[in-house]
Amino acid sequence: MSMKTLKRQEAQKLMVEWIKDSSCMPEVDSFYLKMRNELQNAYKDVKEKYSRDYEIDIHFGIYLYNYFEKIASFNMRTASDDGFWRYLSLKVVPDLVTDRWGKDNEAHFWKRGNKIWLRTLWWYIYLSWQENVQKTLDVIESPGFTTDTILNLIDRSGKGYYIGVYRNIMYLHSRVPKEKLAEFNRNTVTKADSLFRVIMKLNTARTKVIEPALYTGGEREYARSLFNDLGINV
Structure with a gap:
C-alpha cells in the first residue's frame, strides 16, 4: 500500500x-x-x-x-x-x-x-539522528538548540542532503560548552547570527568546493573544521 x-x-x-x-x-x-x-x-x-x-x-x-x-x-x-x-x-x-x-x-x-x-x-x-533515541535526545536537548534550529537545519540542508555532515554538526554543536556558546552568540553582529546559523551558512559555502566525505578524517573532521574556523574547539 x-x-x-x-x-x-x-x-x-x-x-x-x-x-x-x-x-x-x-x-x-x-x-x-x-x-x-x-x-x-x-x-x-x-x-x-x-x-x-x-x-x-x-x-x-x-x-x-x-x-x-x-x-x-x-x-x-x-x-x-x-x-x-x-x-x-x-x-x-x-x-x-x-x-x-x-x-x-x-x-x-x-x-x-x-x-x-x-x-x-x-x-x-x-x-x-545519533544511532538511537537516547543518544539523539542527548544531542537535541542540549543548550543552544531552539525552534529556530529546526528551521535553520531544514532550510539550509536543501535537497542534496549531506546526512553525515548534518548529524556531525548537530553532535559537535551539542558539545560546545554553554559558556562558550553564550560568549559567541553575545559577540555576533545580530541576534540572528547564532553559532548554529553561522555554522550552517559556512557549511553551505564550503560544500560548494569541498566534498566532506573526502576530507582528511572524514565527515566528522570536516564538521569539526567548521567550528575550529570560528574559534570553537570541540
Missing part, C-alpha cells in the same frame, strides 16, 4: 474548509483513522510532560519518526514528498497542527514545503 498524498490545489481547498469549520475532523479510512488516534494520543502525552514549544516539537518529532519507521510503505521517497505531509496535515491530524500553529497558518499546514510542521519534525530528527 502506498501512502496517500494531496496535490497543492486539493490542499488549498481543504485548508479553506478547515478554516471555515474546524469542529469536524475530515473523513479518512481505517488505516489513517488508527494513525490519527495514535498521533493524537502521543501529542497529548507530550504536552502533558512539556510546555516549551521546542520540547514539544522534539519529543513529538521523536515519536513521529519512530512511528513511521514501523510502517513498511513509508520510505525516503515518502519523506521527501510534500504531498504526503500535506495529506497528514490536512486530512489526518489538522487538529494537532492547529494546536501548535493556529488553524489558518497555511505555511505550516501545506503551502511551504520546508515549513510544513510535521515534515520539519520528521526531517529534524532524521538529520539529527
